[in-house]
Amino acid sequence: MIGLQTDLPPIADWLAGLGVPYADVVGQAITFVLVFVIVYLAGRLTVIPLVNRLLRRRSVDAHAKRPLQKLAKGSIVFVAVAVAFGLAGFGSFLQSLATVAAAATLAIGFAMQEVIKNFVAGIFIYTDRPFRIGDWIEWDGHAGIVEDISLRVTRVKTFDNELLTVPNSQLTDGVIKNPVAKEQLRLTFVFGIDYDDDVDEATEIIIEEAERNEEVLADPAPSVRLVELADSYVGLQSRIWIEQPRRTDFIKTRSDYVQAVKKRFDAAGIDIPYPQRDVSGGLELSNVEGVAEPMD
Numbered sequence: 001m002i003g004l005q006t007d008l009p010p011i012a013d014w015l016a017g018l019g020v021p022y023a024d025v026v027g028q029a030i031t032f033v034l035v036f037v038i039v040y041l042a043g044r045l046t047v048i049p050l051v052n053r054l055l056r057r058r059s060v061d062a063h064a065k066r067p068l069q070k071l072a073k074g075s076i077v078f079v080a081v082a083v084a085f086g087l088a089g090f091g092s093f094l095q096s097l098a099t100v101a102a103a104a105t106l107a108i109g110f111a112m113q114e115v116i117k118n119f120v121a122g123i124f125i126y127t128d129r130p131f132r133i134g135d136w137i138e139w140d141g142h143a144g145i146v147e148d149i150s151l152r153v154t155r156v157k158t159f160d161n162e163l164l165t166v167p168n169s170q171l172t173d174g175v176i177k178n179p180v181a182k183e184q185l186r187l188t189f190v191f192g193i194d195y196d197d198d199v200d201e202a203t204e205i206i207i208e209e210a211e212r213n214e215e216v217l218a219d220p221a222p223s224v225r226l227v228e229l230a231d232s233y234v235g236l237q238s239r240i241w242i243e244q245p246r247r248t249d250f251i252k253t254r255s256d257y258v259q260a261v262k263k264r265f266d267a268a269g270i271d272i273p274y275p276q277r278d279v280s281g282g283l284e285l286s287n288v289e290g291v292a293e294p295m296d
Contacts, residue, residue: 032088036080043076067126067151114167115152121168122151130171131178136246138177140170184217185245187254191261192233194271199226199234202270206238209260215253217241232273 051072055065126149131137135146137156144156144164154171156164179185193202203224210222220241228235238261242253265272 029088032084035087036084039080039083040076043080044073047072047076067122114169118152118168121172122149122153124172125149125154125168126151130176131181135178136180138179139174142166179250180245184220184241184243185250186220186239186241187250187257188237188239189254189258190227190235190237191265192228192230192235192272193265194273195234197234197270199236201268202236202265205264205268205270206236206261209257209264210238210240213240213253213257213260215242215249216257217243 048069051069055068125131131146133146133149137144137146142156142158142164144158144162146154147157147163148155152168154166154168156166158164191202191206193199206224207222210216211218216222217240222238222240225237225239226234227237238257240257242249262272
């Protein structure tokens with residue numbers, strides 16, 4: 001399209017016949033505007049609906065549609081400008097512009113390595129879908145709810161209502177934990193009981209309270225494992241499952257469940273021992289002067 005060029009656009013010939021000053025320049029400008037508008041409108045009326053149908057057919061998520069639609073619109077503008085330049089007779093100008101653009105692209109590429117890296121990472125996020133808008137994610141000691149995903153950054157609202165703007169490369173270079181990616185989530189909690197307490201009785205209480213909680217699934221069934229023989233307690237790990245997990249559900253369900261087990265333990269006389277810490281060692285004195293001798 002860029003190589004398409006005429007010696008003199010038809011509009012310029014017509015203007016020259018009317019005796020218009022600078023007919024060549026005016027004709028090229030008018031040709032450029034007309035061709036740009038025609039190609040741009042044609043692209044918006046044909047390409048954009050086609051892209052939208054393709055996105056719907058492939059069931060692309062809402063957060064991924066916006067940047068793809070923007071990319072399609074930008075491509076239409078680029079094609080319209082290229083065709084308009086060619087038909088307006090600006091071929092030599094386009095060649096010079098291409099040379100300058102190539103040099104500028106090289107310089108900008110070195111200066112914007114991080115931006116390009118984040119852009120590529122954003123594309124991987126759209127294709128791999130490690131998380132979506134509304135998901136609760138954890139990474140590098142941070143956690144929050146995904147509010148927006150763009151091709152450069154991802155915006156995450158923390159549980160303290162703070163907004164984190166995270167470069168996409170940070171979310172693709174490391175490990176991301178997405179607890180709500182599946183329909184079910186397993187919760188674990190270790191109850192510590194005294195060595196003198198009945199393990200079977202404590203296990204029965206933990207299972208019963210799990211079965212009484214409406215938010216805990218019956219399938220997979222709750223289970224308890226003896227996982228630790230610590231210095232001051234015996235550790236019983238409870239494993240329960242919840243459905244359609246969200247962080248608010250996760251915290252509330254676990255809190256209610258642990259509180260119910262604690263009350264049953266208290267009623268049954270099952271102790272949850274305090275941690276015991278033994279301190280050992282000696283005391284050494286140095287640079288002590290003027291020590292009084294014992295009196296007779």
